[in-house]
Amino acid sequence: MNNIDKRLEVTIKDMVLRNPVMTASGTFGYGYDYEDFMNLESLGGIVVKATTGANREGNAYPRMAETSSGMLNAVGLQNKGVDYFCNTLYNKIKDINTNMIVNVSGSSIEEYVEVAEKINELKNIPGIELNISCPNVKQGGMAFGTDPKMAAEVVKAVRRAYNKTLIVKLSPNVTSIVEIAKAVEGEGADSLSLINTLFGMAVDAEKRQPLLSTVTGGLSGPAVKPVALRCVWQVAKQTKLPLIGIGGIMNATDAIEFILVGATAIEVGTANFINPAISQEIVYGISEYLDRHNIKNISDIRGII
Amino acid sequence: MRYCKDFIVVENETITSTLFILKLQYPETLPEIKAGQFVEILVEGNKDVFLRRPISIHDVDIERNQISLLVQIVGKGTDQLSNIKIGDTLNLIFPLGNGFTIVGKRVLLVGGGCGAAPLLYLARVLKQRQIKSDILIGCKDVNHLFSKKEYESLSNLHIATEDGSCGLKGLVTSHKIMEEDFDAIYCCGPTPMMKAISKHAKQKNIPCYVSLEHKMACGFGVCLCCVVETNIGNKRTCVTGPIFLSSDLKDF
Structure with missing residues (x-):
């Protein structure tokens, strides 16, 4: 364990994070995939791969296309289902000493509730991140996150079934992200994480065909950071919930930018693919920033823009 | 155990206009590397080359702690890599994948x-x-x-x-x-x-x-982008493979 910098500690509802740095679902496996490269316990939290009610094979290959300063993916929530998670994967992650958060997804309200109920029983999972914003599944996913009524309905149902920290992950693919944020805040969400990937596509001009099997996919990486910052800034001004900023964070400076516009914590996503130790390096980088600017506590700069 | 470390380029040999061999020096003792495993190379300084490039290991000189990579220029990343100079450093994630199963006489x-x-x-x-x-x-x-x-x-x-x-x-x-x-x-x-x-x-x-050679974002099992259809469902080329028994693959 590295020396804990108490200035970095933040709270999201009942979860105490030793620092604001978390890792984003779908980019960090189940945590232990990164053990060779870094100390997992240096992180504030880890959001594991999306879990659905039943096994999902995901979309056909190709599922990924590199773009300028980013990438598109169309994985399609491949996972072995909530029972496999509870019976097998949970045992492999329950002793990792950080906030292990499960990303919960589904195609119907019933499926979201079923997964949330089962995860609620797991002692060492202090929170879930409700994924109402995946652009890569035919049913559900983003459909719930782009309509304020549907977003409210799913959060309401899950809130009844889940009594620990409930984070709702928002989609940027909406006219007004504030409207969605307010709708889920009204139904008892404890925190919002934003943004999920931007709905996009890529084309191979030589072959005259799309680069993804599904034609469209989700854009991530530094290319989306300005959109993500804007979303966090807007939502921070209009809601009271603690926010988790996500979108193109590649280094500590990027993380600080999200905190300045109102994020309590951040999630590192695509950057984990490029430098598997980056999340830990960002923790050190934030400490160094506080030293350099003589800041006593990370909360002193939160939302000052 | 997988590592994310810098290697030093000791040779960049041109084979053809689109093919070159890099010989890389590891500053420490090389860990065990299986034949058929690959590395993920960081190619820096180009916004169009965002992800690492997966390249299979051509040869290993365990006494000198050197590895060789045979690279074909197929796009911007490998093109940029072809211009690397002796003495430059390259950051690699290695060794990745399962490697060949050794059988028979x-x-x-x-x-x-x-x-x-x-x-x-x-x-x-x-x-x-x-x-x-x-x-x-x-x-x-x-x-x-x-x-x-x-x-x-x-x-x-x-x-x-x-x-x-x-x-x-x-x-x-x-x-x-x-x-x-x-x-x-x-x-x-x-x-x-x-x-x-x-x-x-x-x-x-x-x-x-x-x-198998599939497009991958990470190379170590987390992005789920490089899947291949097998008789028992989608498997990740980067960790279950890249070496597969052909009878296990759906398309073969």
């Missing part, structure tokens, strides 16, 4: 074009384990033949070229070595070639191990 290695890259180190490992091997390399012409001396020192080398400038004129599948008896075949190259060799192995009732 006499085996055949079949490689096509630059896809043959991992077979050199495989031939070296087989020799160390005193397993007899024949290696059949298919390529465009004599200019595209690489590491010939090394292959000859480790295995019985057979060659097929499209223009007949070296060895048999024609495809690897029509080479007479294919008719001899082997305990297993190891094959790397273009997919149609691997499918043809896999069919041949099926007829002979012997296992055929193929090395």
Whole structure:
């Protein structure tokens, strides 16, 4: 364990994070995939791969296309289902000493509730991140996150079934992200994480065909950071919930930018693919920033823009 | 155990206008590397080259702590990599993937074009384990033949070229070595070639191990982008593979 910098500690509802740095679902496996490269316990939290009610094979290959300063993916929530998670994967992650958060997804309200109920029983999972914003599944996913009524309905149902920290992950693919944020805040969400990937596509001009099997996919990486910052800034001004900023964070400076516009914590996503130790390096980088600017506590700069 | 560390470039040898071999020095003692494993190289300084590039390990010199990578220029990333200078550093995640399963007493290695890259180190490992091997390399012409001396020192080398400038004129599948008896075949190259060799192995009732090349974002099992359809569902090429028993693959 590295020396804990108490200035970095933040709270999201009942979860105490030793620092604001978390890792984003779908980019960090189940945590232990990164053990060779870094100390997992240096992180504030880890959001594991999306879990659905039943096994999902995901979309056909190709599922990924590199773009300028980013990438598109169309994985399609491949996972072995909530029972496999509870019976097998949970045992492999329950002793990792950080906030292990499960990303919960589904195609119907019933499926979201079923997964949330089962995860609620797991002692060492202090929170879930409700994924109402995946652009890569035919049913559900983003459909719930782009309509304020549907977003409210799913959060309401899950809130009844889940009594620990409930984070709702928002989609940027909406006219007004504030409207969605307010709708889920009204139904008892404890925190919002934003943004999920931007709905996009890529084309191979030589072959005259799309680069993804599904034609469209989700854009991530530094290319989306300005959109993500804007979303966090807007939502921070209009809601009271603690926010988790996500979108193109590649280094500590990027993380600080999200905190300045109102994020309590951040999630590192695509950057984990490029430098598997980056999340830990960002923790050190934030400490160094506080030293350099003589800041006593990370909360002193939160939302000052 | 996988590592994310810097290597120093000690050689950048041009084979053809689109093919080069990098020899990289590891500053520490190299961990165990299996034949058929690969590395993920960080190519810096170009916004269009965002992700690492997966490249198979061509050879390993365990005494000098050096590895060789055979790289084909296929896009901006590999093009930029081709300009790297001796003394430059390259950041690698390694060793990745499962590597070849070593079986039998006499085996055949079949490689096509630059896809043959991992077979050199495989031939070296087989020799160390005193397993007899024949290696059949298919390529465009004599200019595209690489590491010939090394292959000859480790295995019985057979060659097929499209223009007949070296060895048999024609495809690897029509080479007479294919008719001899082997305990297993190891094959790397273009997919149609691997499918043809896999069919041949099926007829002979012997296992055929193929090395797949799929687009990947991470290379170590987390992005789920490089999946291949197997008889038991989608599997990640980067961790379950890149080496698969061809009979386990749906398309083969």
